[in-house]
Each structure stands twice: as C-alpha cells, then as structure tokens.
Amino acid sequence: NAGVTQTPKFQVLKTGQSMTLQCAQDMNHNSMYWYRQDPGMGLRLIYYSASEGTTDKGEVPNGYNVSRLNKREFSLRLESAAPSQTSVYFCASRVTGGIDTIYFGEGSWLTVV
Amino acid sequence: QQQVKQSPQSLIVQKGGIPIINCAYENTAFDYFPWYQQFPGKGPALLIAIRPDVSEKKEGRFTISFNKSAKQFSLHIMDSQPGDSATYFCAAHFSSNTGKLIFGQGTTLQVKP
Numbered sequence: 001n002a003g004v005t006q007t008p009k010f011q012v013l014k015t016g017q018s019m020t021l022q023c024a025q026d027m028n029h030n031s032m033y034w035y036r037q038d039p040g041m042g043l044r045l046i047y048y049s050a051s052e053g054t055t056d057k058g059e060v061p062n063g064y065n066v067s068r069l070n071k072r073e074f075s076l077r078l079e080s081a082a083p084s085q086t087s088v089y090f091c092a093s094r095v096t097g098g099i100d101t102i103y104f105g106e107g108s109w110l111t112v113v
Numbered sequence: 114q115q116q117v118k119q120s121p122q123s124l125i126v127q128k129g130g131i132p133i134i135n136c137a138y139e140n141t142a143f144d145y146f147p148w149y150q151q152f153p154g155k156g157p158a159l160l161i162a163i164r165p166d167v168s169e170k171k172e173g174r175f176t177i178s179f180n181k182s183a184k185q186f187s188l189h190i191m192d193s194q195p196g197d198s199a200t201y202f203c204a205a206h207f208s209s210n211t212g213k214l215i216f217g218q219g220t221t222l223q224v225k226p
Contacts, residue, residue, distance in 0.1 A: 004156075033213075035216075040122065040218055040219075041218060042117075042119070042202060042216040042217050042218045042219050043157070043202065043214075043216040044216070045213060045214070045215075048213060058213065059215075090156050090157070092156075101147075101159045102159070102214060104156030104157050104158065105156050106154070106155055106156050107154075107155070107156055
C-alpha cells in the first residue's frame with residue numbers, strides 16, 4: 001500500500017520553464033491537496049480538490065494550475081517557473097466527510113534557478 | 114483571521130525533558146486542531162488531534178492542552194527521547210467539508226541524549 005506517491009522527488013528548473021508535479025493516491029480518497037513548505041512559513045495550501053472534477057484555490061495559488069485527472073491523480077503545474085517557487089511541495093489526500101487524517105506524500109524538492 | 118501562530122521556532126531539550134510548543138488562533142470557526150510530526154526528508158504525519166469541546170487529550174507521551182477561551186493550544190511531550198527530534202506543526206481545520214488545514218509555522222525540536 002503506497003499511500004500518496006509524488007513524482008519527481010527532485011527537480012531543478014530554469015526561470016521560465018514549465019513542469020508538472022504528479023501525485024497519485026491509492027486509498028480511494030475523495031479530497032486531494034497541494035501544499036508548499038518554506039522555512040519559517042509552515043505549510044501553505046496552493047490548491048485543493050474536494051472531489052473528482054472540482055478544484056479550488058488555496059492560500060497561495062498564483063503561478064500554479066492543477067488538474068484532477070481522476071479520483072486517484074491530482075497534478076500541479078508551473079507554467080513559467082520563478083525563483084520564488086523554489087520550495088518543497090507536498091501532495092496530500094483524505095476521505096471527504098467528517099474529519100479524518102490527511103495523509104501526505106514524501107515531498108518534491110523543486111529549485112528554480 | 115485565518116492564521117495559526119506557532120512558537121517557539123526551535124527548541125532544544127535534554128532527554129527526559131518536557132518540551133512545550135504553543136499555538137494560537139483567531140478564527141472561532143476552526144473546529145479541529147491536529148498536530149503533525151515531520152522527520153527530515155519525509156512528509157508530515159498526524160501525531161495527535163483535539164476538538165475544541167475537550168480541554169486535554171493524551172496519546173502515549175504526547176498531550177494536547179486546549180484553552181478555548183484564550184484560543185490557544187499546546188503540545189507537551191513527556192519524557193522526550195532523541196527519536197522525538199523532528200519538526201512539529203500545529204494546524205486548524207475550518208468548519209466545512211473541504212478538509213483544508215491551516216498550518217502554524219513549525220517548531221524544530223532537538224532532543225539531546
């Protein structure tokens with residue numbers, strides 16, 4: 001049981017390049033999330049998807065787009081990477097309904113030079 | 114109003130000590146307060162959580178104290194061990210079904226042998 005799987009784990013981009021972070025969960029969860037983690041800032045929500053076919057902005061959505069491809073997969077796209085997007089990105093998922101544990105992936109380290 | 118403020122930023126204790134991490138919030142719509150533990154290179158994992166109708170919750174060596182009137186809650190780690198060295202995040206959940214968590218800034222704990 002893999003839980004939440006993110007790829008790639010490490011990536012270096014040049015300013016202006018685009019890339020997509022992939023996330024998949026095998027727990028049949030309805031809700032999925034993308035967070036970024038920066039020193040001294042905690043984890044900040046970028047986008048979330050409460051269910052397949054829906055997405056909503058979080059606290060820091062600018063510069064990002066997301067796609068909820070199906071129930072399992074939720075991708076995060078940087079269309080034109082900027083150095084300010086250098087961060088660790090975490091995908092997470094949970095069952096919708098009630099308050100349950102949110103499960104996080106192991107993170108994707110992104111550096112924009 | 115959506116912020117969760119966490120302190121201290123870092124903490125060093127000796128083995129057997131009782132580190133205390135504090136969090137404060139403003140939005141009374143929050144209805145669930147989890148703590149997450151994160152080891153280097155890993156994603157955060159749920160440690161313990163509390164609802165605002167309870168003043169204290171214990172799970173093993175970890176205790177949450179909750180003061181609803183002061184809008185503050187704290188994590189106490191009894192008989193701390195070097196294996197507890199990690200980053201700890203408090204979080205708060207909104208009264209909705211989206212499962213969005215608002216995280217504190219994080220506390221890096223080091224427990225010295």
